[in-house]
Amino acid sequence: MGGWSLTTDGNSFRRDVITVxxxxxxxxVGNAILPIPSAFAVTGATAGTLFLAxxxxxxxxxxxxxxxxxxxxxxxxxxxxxxAVGGTLFKLWSEFWIMILLLGTNMGAxxxxxxxxxxxxxxQWPDAPEWLYARHGIAAVIFFTLCVIFPxxxxxxxxxxxxxxxxxxxxxxxxxxxxxxxxxIEGLPALKRRVKNIGVxxxxxxxxxxxxxxxxxxxxxxxxxxxxxxLAEMPNEHGTEARNRYNTSVVSKASTLTILVTSGLTYWxxxxxxxxxxxxxxxxxNILENEWIPGVGTFILNLCVTIYLAISIPPIFHANMHxxxxxxxxxxxxxxxxxxxxxxxxxxxxxxxxxxxxVALAVPGQSAxxxxxxxxxxxxxxxxxxxxxxxxxxxxxKARCQRTPFHxxxxxxxxxxxATKHSSSSPKSGNSEVxxxxxxxxxxxxxxxxxxxxxxxxxxxxxxxxxxxLPGEEPPAFAEEADLVGFAGVALPQDPEQDxxxxxxxxxxxxxxxxxxxxxxxxxxxxxxxxxEWRHKAxxxxxxxxLPVVVIAxxxxxxxxxxxxxxxxxx
Numbered sequence: 001m002g003g004w005s006l007t008t009d010g011n012s013f014r015r016d017v018i019t020v021x022x023x024x025x026x027x028x029v030g031n032a033i034l035p036i037p038s039a040f041a042v043t044g045a046t047a048g049t050l051f052l053a054x055x056x057x058x059x060x061x062x063x064x065x066x067x068x069x070x071x072x073x074x075x076x077x078x079x080x081x082x083x084a085v086g087g088t089l090f091k092l093w094s095e096f097w098i099m100i101l102l103l104g105t106n107m108g109a110x111x112x113x114x115x116x117x118x119x120x121x122x123x124q125w126p127d128a129p130e131w132l133y134a135r136h137g138i139a140a141v142i143f144f145t146l147c148v149i150f151p152x153x154x155x156x157x158x159x160x161x162x163x164x165x166x167x168x169x170x171x172x173x174x175x176x177x178x179x180x181x182x183x184x185i186e187g188l189p190a191l192k193r194r195v196k197n198i199g200v201x202x203x204x205x206x207x208x209x210x211x212x213x214x215x216x217x218x219x220x221x222x223x224x225x226x227x228x229x230x231l232a233e234m235p236n237e238h239g240t241e242a243r244n245r246y247n248t249s250v251v252s253k254a255s256t257l258t259i260l261v262t263s264g265l266t267y268w269x270x271x272x273x274x275x276x277x278x279x280x281x282x283x284x285x286n287i288l289e290n291e292w293i294p295g296v297g298t299f300i301l302n303l304c305v306t307i308y309l310a311i312s313i314p315p316i317f318h319a320n321m322h323x324x325x326x327x328x329x330x331x332x333x334x335x336x337x338x339x340x341x342x343x344x345x346x347x348x349x350x351x352x353x354x355x356x357x358x359v360a361l362a363v364p365g366q367s368a369x370x371x372x373x374x375x376x377x378x379x380x381x382x383x384x385x386x387x388x389x390x391x392x393x394x395x396x397x398k399a400r401c402q403r404t405p406f407h408x409x410x411x412x413x414x415x416x417x418x419a420t421k422h423s424s425s426s427p428k429s430g431n432s433e434v435x436x437x438x439x440x441x442x443x444x445x446x447x448x449x450x451x452x453x454x455x456x457x458x459x460x461x462x463x464x465x466x467x468x469x470l471p472g473e474e475p476p477a478f479a480e481e482a483d484l485v486g487f488a489g490v491a492l493p494q495d496p497e498q499d500x501x502x503x504x505x506x507x508x509x510x511x512x513x514x515x516x517x518x519x520x521x522x523x524x525x526x527x528x529x530x531x532x533e534w535r536h537k538a539x540x541x542x543x544x545x546x547l548p549v550v551v552i553a554x555x556x557x558x559x560x561x562x563x564x565x566x567x568x569x570x571x
Contacts, residue, residue, distance in 0.1 A: 017257070024223050024254055025262040028222070030316070031371075032221075032263075035285055035286065039271065040213075040283075041283035045275070052217055059221040065548075069390050073085070073401050078224070078228045082390070086393065099352075100378035100381075103320065103356060105222075110313070110356060112367045113313075115286045116305055117133070117140030124298065135364045136365040141360050144306070144309075153314045173266065182293070188276040190277060211561040215379075218384070219375030222375075222382070226319045227251055229322050231247055234250070286368070288305055321345070383555075385552050391548055395544055
């Protein structure tokens with residue numbers, strides 16, 4: 001599994017799906033598993049299972065909506081999809097909530113890491129120096145952040161974490177197994193204390209408890225913001241529609257496997273059996289603060305899970321740095337890309353890593369609150385509400401890419417007014433506009449200027465596939481490559497000898513885009529049809545209209561109630 005395959009045979013497809021699933025599982029489950037038993041203890045055996053299933057299926061649905069939008073617009077990340085649908089303001093809206101989601105997740109994960117280490121050390125070695133476990137383990141937070149998390153974050157891209165993800169999954173299943181075995185050995189005592197029927201609730205609850213628990217369930221399955229950047233890292237050398245659909249199909253199947261199997265089953269086993277052992281009053285907010293293996297076993301298990309937490313955080317930082325990297329490119333008008341790749345990565349890492357570390361050290365022991373707020377804000381917005389908005393805009397034909405004439409590059413945010421005035425005749429149609437283009441098309445969005453010359457002359461000025469980094473450098477991470485060479489779906493003509501004018505036009509358009517420092521996510525392309533053919537109209541109404549309303553209503557209701565009960569004192 002050494003990287004992405006470039007063929008589409010069955011074995012390669014399965015290998016690519018396994019690769020993406022390993023990375024998504026590492027980033028999704030990570031710290032999200034730790035408060036799940038607490039959420040089950042609050043909601044109960046039956047309601048917890050139903051909540052978990054509802055949230056899991058909802059995330060499968062919204063992930064498929066986002067990937068469907070990516071195929072339609074040709075976008076390769078969340079920001080690009082948001083820009084294609086709603087323009088610059090909607091893209092900034094998405095970027096803001098992505099940063100809130102990922103920063104909150106990283107903060108909560110670092111806090112949990114300290115809580116687990118502190119519990120293990122204080123219980124196993126009571127005579128250990130106090131600084132090792134004081135303030136919920138801030139010493140462990142500093143050590144693992146500087147010695148494990150930050151070095152892993154300097155890897156070129158998330159694909160490099162494939163082996164790390166497989167190793168982490170083993171630790172995860174050992175934890176879930178320990179919870180199940182201990183609970184069964186004890187005879188599910190919390191369940192027996194409440195009722196004889198195993199199918200009813202574990203405890204009495206308030207709306208505040210249920211709302212908080214639902215937010216934790218929502219937080220547990222988010223990975224939309226991790227999933228879409230994976231498209232930017234997958235190869236697209238052929239640039240055909242078939243290649244775009246292949247990459248999207250790989251990520252779609254890996255996403256479903258992650259939600260329903262590697263994440264969903266792990267959450268259910270650890271959450272249900274953990275709550276059945278300790279019950280409503282004794283189940284800790286962090287699973288590592290309960291004892292699952294007697295004696296030194298607890299220390300070993302907590303140490304392993306702490307290491308797992310440390311290696312599960314880098315994928316989240318990678319996605320966080322993906323957005324920060326784009327902000328630096330935009331703020332410096334492209335000069336940020338002149339730095340060596342490792343300097344760009346280091347600056348992006350410090351811009352998001354140091355604030356997360358600072359908050360984790362300032363509010364130790366508050367992981368449940370941090371993750372509840374994150375689930376009720378960033379996760380609700382980017383995993384439930386925004387995907388539905390994108391879907392409805394594309395479904396009703398109101399997306400920006402569906403309403404824009406495709407004859408120029410959108411450069412309205414730049415100072416050069418001439419960037420919007422270039423036009424010439426299409427070599428094929430004879431119109432004053434270039435033919436509408438989708439990433440699968442060889443025709444460029446920008447028309448060639450008069451006297452552009454032959455394709456050979458254009459290629460001499462700019463290679464059709466310019467390198468994504470300087471000679472001898474590592475390839476850039478995330479979508480930096482797309483920011484340098486253009487939209488990832490743009491393809492060379494299938495036969496340049498037969499279409500030299502189109503090739504020259506494409507190269508000239510790419511030259512102009514690079515001079516203006518316009519990120520690829522701000523380029524629009526003619527979309528493919530979004531609506532599907534349905535045999536039964538009723539099924540279309542349910543899938544395309546009713547389900548989105550249910551998803552957005554549930555997300556808004558529990559987001560608002562969670563925030564209200566977190567900040568308003570209740571009796």
